[in-house]
Amino acid sequence: MANEQFAFLKSSGVPTRDQWQQAIDRAGFDLKLDRKFEPRNNVGFVPCKLNGAESGVEMYFDDSNEFMEAFGEIAADRDCCISFRWGGSMHECACAMIASFALASEFDAIVSYEGEPPYKKLADFRRDTEAMLKDAAKGT
Numbered sequence: 001m002a003n004e005q006f007a008f009l010k011s012s013g014v015p016t017r018d019q020w021q022q023a024i025d026r027a028g029f030d031l032k033l034d035r036k037f038e039p040r041n042n043v044g045f046v047p048c049k050l051n052g053a054e055s056g057v058e059m060y061f062d063d064s065n066e067f068m069e070a071f072g073e074i075a076a077d078r079d080c081c082i083s084f085r086w087g088g089s090m091h092e093c094a095c096a097m098i099a100s101f102a103l104a105s106e107f108d109a110i111v112s113y114e115g116e117p118p119y120k121k122l123a124d125f126r127r128d129t130e131a132m133l134k135d136a137a138k139g140t
Contacts, residue, residue, distance in 0.1 A: 002085050002086065002087060003085065003086055003087070003093065003096075003113075003114065004083055004084065004085050004113075004114050005083070005084045005096050005097070005100055005111065005112070005113050005114070006071065006074070006081050006082075006083050006084075006111065006112045006113075006115070007081065007082045007083075007084070007099075007100045007103040007104065007109040007110070007111050008071065008074065008075040008076070008078035008080070008081050008109060008110045008111075008112070009078050009079075009080055009081070009082065009103065009107055009108065009109045010077070010078055010079060010080070010108065011063060011079050011080045013107050013108055014039055014040060014061075014080060014082075014107070015039065015103075015106075015107050016039070017033055017035070017037045017038060017039060019107075020033060020039065020099070020102060020103070020107075021033050023102040023103075023105065023106040023107070024098060024099065024102045026106070027098070027101060027102055027105060027126075029098045029101075029102075029129075029133075030049075030050065030051045030052065031048055031049070031050055031094075031095060031098045031099065032048060032049040033046065033048055033099070034046055034047045034048060034056075037059075039059075039061060039082060040061050041061065042059050042060065042061055043060055043061070044058055044059075044060075045057070045058050046058070046059045048095050048099075050091055050094055050095055050098075050136070051133075051137070053091070055089075055091040055092060055094075055095055056092065056095060057084050057085070057086050057092045057093075057095040057096045057099070058084065058085040058086065059082055059083065059084055059085075059099070060082070060083045060085070061080065061081075061082055062080065062081050062082075062083060063079060063080035063081070067081065068080070068081065071112075071115065074110060074112050074115065074117075074118055075110065076110060078109075078110060082100075082103065082109075084096035084099065084100060090132065090135045090136040090139070091136045093132055093136070094129075094132045094133050094135075094136040097128065097129040097132045097133075098129060098133075101122075101125055101126060101129045104119065104122060104125060105122055111125065
């Protein structure tokens with residue numbers, strides 16, 4: 001069963017790959033997005049390096065009215081979404097957590113796991129992201 005996390009953004013605030021990578025770096029995480037990754041055009045698996053090891057996560061950009069209306073209560077005034085999907089891999093989950101944390105911290109994204117209430121505080125989101133990294137390092 002796939003897991004999904006949603007990062008709702010304003011279309012005008014969707015970062016380029018390089019802007020996103022810089023935000024990840026500033027947050028202090030060792031995640032490297034694939035150099036060919038184009039956030040607005042991506043549909044599918046994005047290779048990444050997590051702590052120097054090959055990993056990645058599926059990412060999808062969506063700005064369709066139908067999708068945004070389905071999540072209207074969570075998305076608020078945001079008009080697009082970058083969705084992250086992964087299976088049981090904690091490494092892939094860690095990639096999704098780090099990437100979406102960077103969007104929340106520097107690009108005003110509202111992040112929700114599977115449509116649940118979004119994070120209200122970045123400190124809580126960071127704590128959960130760091131916990132996921134520890135789980136991934138243990139191989140759980």
